[in-house]
Amino acid sequence: MLHRYLPMTEEDKREMLKTIGVASIDDLFADIPEQVRFRGEMKVKPAKSEPELWKELVALAEKNANLKQYVSFLGAGVYDHYIPAVVDHVLSRSEFYTAYTPYQPEISQGELQAIFEFQTMVCELTGMDVANSSMYDGGTALAEAMLLSVAHTKRKKVLISSAVHPQYREVVRTYAKGQQLEVKEIPYDGGVTDLAALEAEMGDDVACVVVQYPNFFGQIEPLKAIEPLVHEKKSLFVVASNPLALGILTAPGAFGADIVVGDMQPFGIPTQFGGPHCGYFAVKTPLMRKIPGRLVGQTTDEDGRRGFVLTLQAREQHIRRDKATSNICSNQALNALAASVALSALGKRGVKEMAAMNMQKAHYAKSALEQRGFASPFAGPFFNEFVIRLGRPVDEVNGRLLEKGIIGGYDLGRDYPELAGHMLVAVTELRTKEEIDRFVNELGDGHA
């Protein structure tokens, strides 16, 4: 058949069949037993030409309300941020996006070096010693941090703050089921992990303690107070972190975190309905040989030239098979590249400026809402997200906002019954003062 992705001509086919020594292509499928051979026509929609398909899919995309048309205050782990134009131009270099894992370093130095630079940037932001080449996303990276902790400490109990992203906690629980681990949630108090409850649960059987920084409510967890409680029992301290916040906040590594994970989505990766995003995974040196996923290391070639290779592969599934502690193979390399490009574009100064802008705009929005009589249940310091009490069903409010072209915040009642009627509001650098004021006006007056 004639198709733009299939280059074989009838003449090619004839010659090739002759070389093989068969009469038809069907003869090459003779080893498929009759009883399992598929005879009919697959019920797959008929092929469309490029212009026809483009038209159809443009129309399908237009059925969605996108963040470039609407004004969004929705975050909850996924954020609408400035993506420098250079990012997509680099990603569109097909030498990057049509390559696979750099198994042959001599013709993959570009990808390997880009990952080495990514690893460095993750270490710099998190204050950690070693970072891998990426994980699927923040949630699965956190689950892998738990598995590493369990394997390292040979303990089977995990403590996780209930102020960690609800979906991350769900993923953690699914992973825990397989290895029959006990996952215990620590309640929050005043919007951050309840230290007394944590202390009460700590014991010699705890593999790791997991908190998020800033946490799901946007609050800045007191890592300094949590760390001694964790290390006193020789447990591992796992911190999930929004990397943009680390432009302003003290790095978790500086507070003694053993493993820091999170999602690089705020740097150059579009929201795209929740994926693909880009998990990151960083550890202190003692855990280097237990880190999951691919690692790139620097070395030299026969002439003493600097080069990069995949290294410490003895950790990985293709070598260790059933003895591997992680099964990850494909990762999110292209999105790690996107994050690297965005971080290079923003640079030392831009990351700080963008983080500060998020914080200032979020604080402006919260004050404006408080002036209108909306109360927040949490008084602690926060980054670019905060909780307000609406005193009415959040979905109802969001429905009205939508009519005004605004996508409202997250309905916390979905995950925290005690926070029904509370909205998690995210304000990024892309929201203007005018948009924030409009949002506040549309919400009307609070019932505080």
Next chain:
Amino acid sequence: MRNDQPLIFERSKPGRIAYSLPALDVPAVDVSELVPADYLRTEEPELPEVSELDLMRHYTALSKRNHGVDSGFYPLGSCTMKYNPKINENVARLAGFAHIHPLQPEETVQGALELMYDLQEHLKEITGMDAVTLQPAAGAHGEWTGLMMIRAYHEANGDFGRTKVIVPDSAHGTNPASATVAGFETVTVRSTVDGLVDLDDLKRVVGPDTAALMLTNPNTLGLFEEHIVEMAEIVHEAGGKLYYDGANLNAILGKARPGDMGFDVVHLNLHKTFTGPHGGGGPGSGPVGVKADLIPFLPKPVIEKGENGYYLDYDRPQSIGRVKPFYGNFGINVRAYTYIRSMGPDGLKAVSEYAVLNANYMMRRLAEYYDLPYDRHCKHEFVLSGRRQKKLGVRTLDIAKRLLDFGFHPPTIYFPLIVEECMMIEPTETESKETLDAFIEAMIQIAKEAEENPEIVQEAPHTTVVKRLDETTAARKPILRYQKET
């Protein structure tokens, strides 16, 4: 040490920027007033300071030091390095797909849910399964998801003694690793000299403790497991489930379906068979299909079609739970959907026909020059052994490195583990006969060089930006990040 290609950090100079943020339009507040002193970062992260042009030159230079499918032939076995259509990229970048938030009200993302639902329907039909989840992010993630569902199924039947997962000795490394992560013990079943699963050995290892058999079909030797029906019977009779590793689905589209072969769970690699670009290592997408009796255990949420449109069903009491935040690698799923709709039923069938034709053609032409351990028709890939060249002092690794001088990406090497000095070659259907012939000629020349002038092969590559790299030192004294010289 010669640093021919500077790191982005080495191009950095304080005072340069490559970003453009709007001016702050809300009252400025010093962040030190908003963050307690202990939590206010004092040590700045060492990030690059470059101009926009510096940045583009840097990454353009890096891209030139990388080989992708658009650069040249990439016959990496089991990875299905086919052409990545450009319309897929354009569609995935439409604002209505790229810039939608996963937690928006369902009524504002009907187009996205419709696409996902329709993709699931197509994947069901292509694999012969009853339901599909798009949540897993990659093949290995799909394997683990499938095994967790199998575990939940057995446990729901009060069957807690099924602790073992059987994998063939030719299996991908992810199979046993996924079994371990899912809490199972791995048992290996042998292959026969014909390269197929040894049925007698399978009968020996299967039993009341069998949770599942994981199988790739065609297997990693590129051979169709022709006793599949009997194998399914053996496993099912023992109460186990049959798991299909979809890495090699490119061989059988429209020709045979895992569901019809007796498989209970299937994972697909949309970045292989369905043209999601490999991205230098990812992102991929690893949907999982199941038969009806496993539907209750699917990860949640499940996309449903109701009277008022599409919705996400969270009310799934027997679900294994979430395997990933949100709904999977949507952006990759958009590309796969675009591809399926570009091919249609006949196109997909032609994909497998040409993938198999190309592999058999290459295999026949190379059989004279390299050892062919399994001399029968292959499917979409085949293995050669370099043992003949090894006797001449030329290893498979050398052959792979020599291929670089001809502008080709080498095949997968030293896998499967059961073949000595293995080369696993997968041409895919998108390559022309001229390309296949050029690669074959290069392989023939290398075979001759191994006999007449082995040094040229042993010392390869000669034309790349770096020569062979010292991997031993890299692992012994790891340098995993750049440190600014002080």
